[in-house]
Amino acid sequence: MTISAEEILAQRLERLDELSLRRSLRVLSGRAGVHCRLDGRDVVNFSSNDYLGLAGDTDIGRTLAGATAELGSGAGASRLVGGHHEAHAALEREFADWMGAPRAVFLPSGYHANIAALTAVCGPGDTIFSDELNHASIVDGCRLSGASVVVYRHADAGSLAEKLGEAASEGLRLVVTESIFSVDGDEAPLAQIAALKRPHGFLLMIDEAHAIGCYGPGGRGLCAEQGISREMDLLVGTFGKAVGASGAAIACGDLLAELAINRGRTFMFTTATPPAVTEMVRAAIRRARDAEDRRKRLRENAALFRAGCQKQGFSIPGARAICPVILGAERRALLAMERLWDSGFYVQALRPPTVPAGACRLRISVSAAHTTDDIGGLAAALTEALGPHDQSKDE
Numbered sequence: 263m264t265i266s267a268e269e270i271l272a273q274r275l276e277r278l279d280e281l282s283l284r285r286s287l288r289v290l291s292g293r294a295g296v297h298c299r300l301d302g303r304d305v306v307n308f309s310s311n312d313y314l315g316l317a318g319d320t321d322i323g324r325t326l327a328g329a330t331a332e333l334g335s336g337a338g339a340s341r342l343v344g345g346h347h348e349a350h351a352a353l354e355r356e357f358a359d360w361m362g363a364p365r366a367v368f369l370p371s372g373y374h375a376n377i378a379a380l381t382a383v384c385g386p387g388d389t390i391f392s393d394e395l396n397h398a399s400i401v402d403g404c405r406l407s408g409a410s411v412v413v414y415r416h417a418d419a420g421s422l423a424e425k426l427g428e429a430a431s432e433g434l435r436l437v438v439t440e441s442i443f444s445v446d447g448d449e450a451p452l453a454q455i456a457a458l459k460r461p462h463g464f465l466l467m468i469d470e471a472h473a474i475g476c477y478g479p480g481g482r483g484l485c486a487e488q489g490i491s492r493e494m495d496l497l498v499g500t501f502g503k504a505v506g507a508s509g510a511a512i513a514c515g516d517l518l519a520e521l522a523i524n525r526g527r528t529f530m531f532t533t534a535t536p537p538a539v540t541e542m543v544r545a546a547i548r549r550a551r552d553a554e555d556r557r558k559r560l561r562e563n564a565a566l567f568r569a570g571c572q573k574q575g576f577s578i579p580g581a582r583a584i585c586p587v588i589l590g591a592e593r594r595a596l597l598a599m600e601r602l603w604d605s606g607f608y609v610q611a612l613r614p615p616t617v618p619a620g621a622c623r624l625r626i627s628v629s630a631a632h633t634t635d636d637i638g639g640l641a642a643a644l645t646e647a648l649g650p651h652d653q654s655k656d657e
């Protein structure tokens with residue numbers, strides 16, 4: 263008896279249900295932001311990446327209305343075949359200036375940017391050294407490049423040094439890591455990694471998705487904060503998180519920028535971001551760059567939440583905006599998420615394949631737009647939601 267394709271597909275979905283790995287969409291209505299309406303319910307959102315509270319900014323939104331009236335709705339083609347607009351060129355100049363890099367290449371998203379950078383630079387015969395917790399877009403870019411991939415232990419420069427020493431040295435070598443990791447908000451040891459460049463020889467690519475706009479002098483990110491900008495060959499900054507818009511850019515030198523345009527598959531084979539949207543992203547970038555007050559607020563809120571949790575008897579590692587609460591089993595994370603939802607807080611439970619099996623967690627992200635009450639309320643609700651369970655026993 264043969265099984266139909268439909269039955270096979272239905273089984274795959276059921277399997278996700280059985281493993282508590284099924285995901286579903288909640289519908290946002292009205293404006294995005296930390297105070298929003300999800301599935302028809304007003305909630306305080308601790309799940310967004312809107313770190314500076316700019317995603318719902320109507321001034322930036324009005325730039326789009328004005329630009330669309332002038333420029334229309336689309337770019338008409340990919341950048342290489344007539345879709346390259348003055349707005350794209352201006353954005354690239356401005357982002358390069360902000361990062362202190364010679365050039366920048368703009369892409370429709372961070373997912374596109376990581377794949378463009380990795381496929382532009384690396385090919386078969388080359389070796390990419392990748393942190394084991396790097397984002398899916400980096401993992402996919404590594405695969406698509408055709409290079410050999412060597413995975414080193416998470417945020418461990420010693421493990422990286424070991425792998426660099428072991429691996430064959432023909433072809434190009436590239437090390438890629440996030441600066442602030444998206445899952446737990448912890449940091450890559452950037453200075454230690456940069457120090458390996460001289461003895462081992464490699465190109466260094468840093469994904470600053472969760473750091474651009476948030477940290478470093480003028481919001482330039484963690485490489486700038488740690489003084490290693492000169493060691494960095496490719497920096498990916500995204501505009502959908504702290505910047506509150508969408509898109510991403512690779513900051514790099516001339517040679518790598520030309521390669522990204524000529525070999526980056528997700529640059530070459532996708533329609534250019536609409537010029538009007540690009541004008542809006544430019545406005546959003548300027549706004550985020552100058553938002554020193556919001557950066558200060560973000561730091562204060564992250565410290566306030568950690569202090570609130572400490573008072574309730576549990577501690578949150580790290581010091582940045584992303585606050586992980588590690589719970590272990592899928593069901594436990596989902597239950598905590600549901601309980602928080604019932605208390606009016608939207609918090610995301612991370613499950614495989616986002617995190618390793620058995621390491622499910624709540625990923626709480628604090629924003630500059632949260633009020634003191636939001637933060638105190640969540641710390642209290644979290645204590646309730648986790649119940650009498652002792653957090654330390656699950657690890």
Ligand SMILES: *Cc1c(COP(=O)(O)O)cnc(C)c1O
Pocket residue numbers: 370371372373374376397399440444469471472500501502508509510
């Ligand atoms: C979100 C994210 C991306 C992808 O950026 P998008 O603009 O959302 O496509 C890339 N890298 C990391 C580390 C991220 O967290």
